[in-house]
Amino acid sequence: MARDVQITFDCADPGGLATFWAEVLGYQVQGPPGGFESWEQALDAMGVPPENRNDASAVVDPEGSRPRLFFQRVPEGKQVKNRVHLDVRAAPGLAGDERMAALEAEAGRLVSHGATRISRHEPAPPLAAGHIVMADPEGNEFCLD
Structure with a gap:
């Protein structure tokens, strides 16, 4: 069902x-x-x-x-790292430098709306395409993927 x-x-x-x-x-x-x-x-x-x-x-x-x-x-604030998070697919179909440039552009746009940039993870083929870890205005982590 x-x-x-x-x-x-x-x-x-x-x-x-x-x-x-x-x-x-x-x-x-x-x-x-x-x-x-x-x-x-x-x-x-x-x-x-x-x-x-x-x-x-x-x-x-x-x-x-x-x-x-x-x-x-809720009355309590965020305490620890999220165990579940959203991956925002900001560079579908892109690879390498082109992918990371698209992710950087989206990270900059989201920072202007209150997000915080946490870290950048470089591509490591064949399995890791590269991503940027961000946090929303209340500290909830998400990835630009």
Whole structure:
């Protein structure tokens, strides 16, 4: 039986992290429920107090084929290295210097949106094509691959 997958991030700022990952992946922040023109209007109707309006956010693939990312506020901060991380395929089909140049360009773009560059791993054929390790604005590691 096929199942849909949602990827959930525990974080301090769901709205901010949702905006970051929408930029990284070409997603969009999920719109409000039907019948509402904005999230503010929907949250007002639901009686959600202002202090809880950034408790959750989500981003979706505009084409509907990739998984939804859900961001939920938690009280604790990130403690250790991620055991699971996202590989953002930023240089499909490229190899060598051309691949690394494409990854460097994407790393620079993402840094301008709040990412942190952690390390660069050079190509080591035949198995390692090279990648760049990054962190999102809350320190969650991901790779540009």
